Amino acid sequence: MKLTRKTGLRSLAVGAIAVSSALVLTACGSDNNSGSSSPSGGSSNAAASIKCGSKANLLASGSTAQKNAMDVWVKNYMQACSGSQINYKPTGSGAGVTEFLQGSTAFAGSDSALKPDEVTKSKSVCKNGGQGIDLPMVGGPIAVGYNLPGVDNLVLDAPTLAKIFDSKIAKWDDPAIKKLNPSAKLPSSSIQAFHRSDESGTTDNFTKYLKGAAASDWSYSGGKAWQAKNGQSAPQSSGVAAQVKQTAGAIGYFELSYATASNIPTVKIDTGASAPVAASSDAASKMIADAKVVGTGNDMALKLNYATKADGAYPLTLVTYEIACDKGNKPETLDATKAFLNYVASDDGQKGLSGQGYAPLPTEIATKVRSTISSLS
Amino acid sequence: MDIVNSPGEHPPNSRQPAVTRLGDRVFLGMSRGSGILLLVIMAAIAVFLTVRAIHAISLDHSDFFTTFEWNANLQPPSFGIAVLAYGTVVSSLIAMIIAVPVSVGIALFISHYAPRKLATPLAYLVDLLAAVPSIVYGLWGGLYLVPHLQGLNLWLNEYLSWTGIFHKSDPSSAARSLFTVGILLAIMIVPIITNVSREVFRQVPKAHEEAALALGATRWEVVRMSVLPFARSGIISASMLGLGRALGETMAVATVLSASPVLSARLLDPVGGTFAQNIAAKFAEADNFGRDALIASGLVLFVITLLVNGAARLIIARRKEYSGANA
Helix, strand or coil: HHHHHHHHHHHHHHHHHHHHHHHHHHHHHHHHHHHHCCCCCCHHHHHEEEEECCCCEEEEECCCCCHHHHHHHHHHHHHHHHCCEEEEEEHHHHHHHHHHHHCCEEEECCCCCCCHHHHHHHHHHHCCCCCCCEEEEEEEEEEEEECCCCCCCCCHHHHHHHHCCCCCECCCHHHHHHHHHCCCCCCCCEEEEEECCCCCCCHHHHHHHHHHHHCCCCCCCCCCCCCCCCCCEEEEEHHHHHHHHHHEEEEEEEHHHHHHHCCCCEEECCCCCCCCCCCCCCHHHHHHHHEEECCCCCCCCCCCCCCCCCCCCCEEEEEEEEEEEEECCCCCHHHHHHHHHHHHHHHEEEEECHCCECCCCHHHHHHHHHHHHHHCC | CCCCCCCCCCCCCCCCCCCCHHHHHHHHHHEEEEEEHHHHHHHCCCCCCCHHHHHHHHHCCCCCCCCEEECCCCCCEEEEHHHHHHHHHHHHHHHHHHHHHHHHHHHHHHHHHHHHHHHHHHHHHHHHHHCCCCCCHHHHHHHHHHHHHHHHHHHHHHHHHHHHCCCCCCCCCCCCCHHHHHHHHHHHHHHHHHHHHHHHHHCCCCCHHHHHHCCCHHHHHHHHHHHHHHHHHHHHHHHHHHHHHHHHHHHHHHHCCCCCCCCCCCCCCCCCHHHHHHHHHHCCCCHHHHHHHHHHHHCCCCHHHHHHHHHHHHHHHHHHHHHHCCC
């Protein structure tokens, strides 16, 4: 009896070891993958240039749109600075800002700048008369993906996009679409427009663009929740991308990385520039370079010029922020926060992003962000 | 067979004053404590939901019960539960219509028809179905069931669109509708209803069945005359358990349903929403007030579930005298 029980335990232990080692192995595997998808030399170069702050446990949370970028940064920073722990939870911008305003995180990632009442609330978390400020850190193009077999280079403009997502254009061979794509063989099937069923910064930025560039065709107020009546929905960018991939006649919006990952063709946008602009990291960076800083003081909230006609600037671009206190950050994490954000805003930190479907900050803005970070106290 | 005990068989000392020992007192305390704990938890949930909900509803700029849209994070906030209540009830109803007959059939087959060699693995398989996490059902539903239901949708639209409920506004839209959600929920609640029903069927007194057989009844007549009447209240309880899961199912619905604030009697249109799905979709990006608003919708779901359970208790209580369970 005892003997059998012992062997039972032993086999259990062997099993546990096998399982855990398999887990360790797969973990290594996935690490290697993400390493190879970012530029290969990136991490070692980055390691050399990272100036480590004092050892600390940094907690941060927020935007899911930043998650892939944060993963790369956190990994590189922790590799270079042993003893520092950074934990970024992609809980969504709303939850991230809420946690920051409760004082439980060192900084928050957010898809939209702080609202006035949130700035007021932040004054109780930031000591010494400080307040929460927005630091633009990650930009990226939002791609409009479509599923039309036989149509390769679909071109649309802002008014047409607005009408499609408001169900005012219901067929693919609508004259407005034909006019923009004279040579394409457009089917007469109905358009299946997909939006996000959950609230999201992607929706917020997409509708901001429609409102900014085609105000007369998009009558809804902005916001993270989809406002238009019709159309179909799916949860998360991955859900929308999956629906576009499997539904003929579908069109939907999501971050560029999802389109690349599932080989979904994306719409080129006719902005009035000399040629229609395709979604790409470079084109998004050009768009951000065109933006104005509207934040006051140390706040660097950006306002994008959605009606831009600049050549090669992709107007459907989002900018996400890190939110921290300008004065009165928690003393025990201040140094590490500054060091980490400084790395993130550095050339090395930004360069590693384009492979992930993000757009690096243009030099001028990155320089300003870095000087703001050094002034944090 | 194991529950057959004749009525007069009380333990001999059951009427004498009980001798209490330490063990008795400990056990009494523990069981009473568990009972009280349950009440406390229920009360805590109810109070929490009510307090947060009243705050949110009082600031709602449109009628909470008749508004379709859910814009709790806008200024001014405007949100309502009409679409969510309708979607929750309709999808659960579809699930019940499909799942109850199928589950009773499976349970009868396992307990009365199948040879033992088949019954055991089949019962095991049903148990296994109950252990699949709902997100897996959701993924399967979204990636497999939805595309494969398109044919059925088109067929229903072609031959049954005169009923109104099976008319599809845009036949080429994907089958991500309340109808599909109902089918998926049905699959998810079949194991619960089957398991409980099977246990009830096995407790039908052998004497009842043998009596029916002795009267020359066929197997179907045995089931109809002795098994089903005895098990009726048990089947209702089982269905209520299943309904509870269907009403509150979150991830599977959120993955499969194309949610939008449209209330439509056309079951095949990709519109609608449910309470749990809406909470899952809106929670991550909700600010403090938005969370309170979602909690208010949770309170409504809580009340609906209580009402349904209460109704089920009533039915069971009324049926009991006819069921033969007290024979």
